[in-house]
Amino acid sequence: MNKKIIRYILSKILYIEAGFLLLPIIVSLIYKEDISNILSFLATIILLLLSGYAIGYKADGSGAFYEKEGFVIVALSWILLSAFGSLPFIFSGSIPSFIDAFFETSSGFTTTGASILTDVEALSHSILFWRSFTHLIGGMGILVFALAILPRSNRHSHIMKAEVPGPVFGKLVAKMSYTARILYKIYFAMTGILIIVLILAGHPVFDSFIHAFGAAGTGGFGIKASSIAYYNSPAVEIILAIAMITFGINFNLFYIILIGKVRDGFKSEELKWYLFIVFGSVILIFFNIRNNYTSYLKAMRDIFFTVSSIISTTGYATVDFGKWTAFSHSILLFLMFTGACAGSTAGGLKISRLIILVKSSILQFRKAINPKRVLSVKVDNKPVPKEVLEEVKTYFVIYIFLVIIFTILISFSVSDFLTAFSAVMATFNNIGPGMGIVGPTGSYASLTDFNKIVLSFAMLAGRLEIFPILILFSSTTWKKK
Numbered sequence: 001m002n003k004k005i006i007r008y009i010l011s012k013i014l015y016i017e018a019g020f021l022l023l024p025i026i027v028s029l030i031y032k033e034d035i036s037n038i039l040s041f042l043a044t045i046i047l048l049l050l051s052g053y054a055i056g057y058k059a060d061g062s063g064a065f066y067e068k069e070g071f072v073i074v075a076l077s078w079i080l081l082s083a084f085g086s087l088p089f090i091f092s093g094s095i096p097s098f099i100d101a102f103f104e105t106s107s108g109f110t111t112t113g114a115s116i117l118t119d120v121e122a123l124s125h126s127i128l129f130w131r132s133f134t135h136l137i138g139g140m141g142i143l144v145f146a147l148a149i150l151p152r153s154n155r156h157s158h159i160m161k162a163e164v165p166g167p168v169f170g171k172l173v174a175k176m177s178y179t180a181r182i183l184y185k186i187y188f189a190m191t192g193i194l195i196i197v198l199i200l201a202g203h204p205v206f207d208s209f210i211h212a213f214g215a216a217g218t219g220g221f222g223i224k225a226s227s228i229a230y231y232n233s234p235a236v237e238i239i240l241a242i243a244m245i246t247f248g249i250n251f252n253l254f255y256i257i258l259i260g261k262v263r264d265g266f267k268s269e270e271l272k273w274y275l276f277i278v279f280g281s282v283i284l285i286f287f288n289i290r291n292n293y294t295s296y297l298k299a300m301r302d303i304f305f306t307v308s309s310i311i312s313t314t315g316y317a318t319v320d321f322g323k324w325t326a327f328s329h330s331i332l333l334f335l336m337f338t339g340a341c342a343g344s345t346a347g348g349l350k351i352s353r354l355i356i357l358v359k360s361s362i363l364q365f366r367k368a369i370n371p372k373r374v375l376s377v378k379v380d381n382k383p384v385p386k387e388v389l390e391e392v393k394t395y396f397v398i399y400i401f402l403v404i405i406f407t408i409l410i411s412f413s414v415s416d417f418l419t420a421f422s423a424v425m426a427t428f429n430n431i432g433p434g435m436g437i438v439g440p441t442g443s444y445a446s447l448t449d450f451n452k453i454v455l456s457f458a459m460l461a462g463r464l465e466i467f468p469i470l471i472l473f474s475s476t477t478w479k480k481k
Contacts, residue, residue, distance in 0.1 A: 011056025315432025
């Protein structure tokens, strides 16, 4: 284990977070907030700079660097980002409890959108901005951002493999640092366009920034108790619904389309499955609950928004879907499970893994009927390598195992199974609102500190796709060879 390079990169990550904290200070100055808000951010910046210097002291980043170091760096970075990112909430008195503040910040960086706040509208503009800005940072990945600006490139693949969601990570161009820059240019450009479109639709400027951060990072922190329903604006709902679906698409496809290979982009099998699941779910839920509405148009708008929000793991809400039927709940739980596309800002299992698992199961069935047939799993008409098949199957087994473990742990102090199970699914898959007590009109405030710690771990494990967190806490990782 090359601890020097781990310390070196961690120190850079803390410096970057210190730089990001200047933005809410600017917001505080614009809205002429109390000096205590500014001081809470300044104090955090000072602690970040001092900690970054202490961690990186005499660590030049040289030496061997392998996949294990990449996983450890990613896991530690996200934990430290969440820990330090929670300090402005504590220092300002917005969230006095460290466990609550860590839960809220972890939820922000992992783009989960689960909240312990019961009166979000009481928060200052600067705190609200920082809370939602964590979505934008965490959406594409803070390490990806770091790779885009740090000069070293010989170890980028190990870090991006650990942080970028999906079963397969591929380079867009020869150098990983260039790939990271391309991804972030696309990401920021799309976010900027979304902000402008929301403003043009009549949405308040500050709210447009906040909701664009949430939709882009597929996070879902709102600034009103009733989320997007507060605005009662069909235009804003449709814009955000389309945006959430769009940010759930693999960003590699956007690059392919930008360089003129439009047909290749739309041929993506994962994209076809993703859109089929979205519109299939909308139709099924519509026919299930249409009689609950006096207006079919309003029903379709609510359903489309909810499906977009859940499958993209954003978590915005325009309706209390907890009051829908068991059939609709089953579809929503399925969407929580699948998530959106690999290489997007969304959470969940990922559509690409679902495709591989389904096709692999069908292949095994066909082999059972005719054992002599030579068959292979293909995606986009290309055979899936055996090592990728094994990785997907292993990931799925560990995923199910952790869902069971987390649900059991939460169930100790939550008597309602739907609340316990949906809380795990909503946090582990980085969605936000679940059902029951933690539904779209509720919060996670009533859960015990132990449950909040477990669910914070679930959010981090889900965003980093399990392995970095497991490797970090494995005793073999730190043994000297």
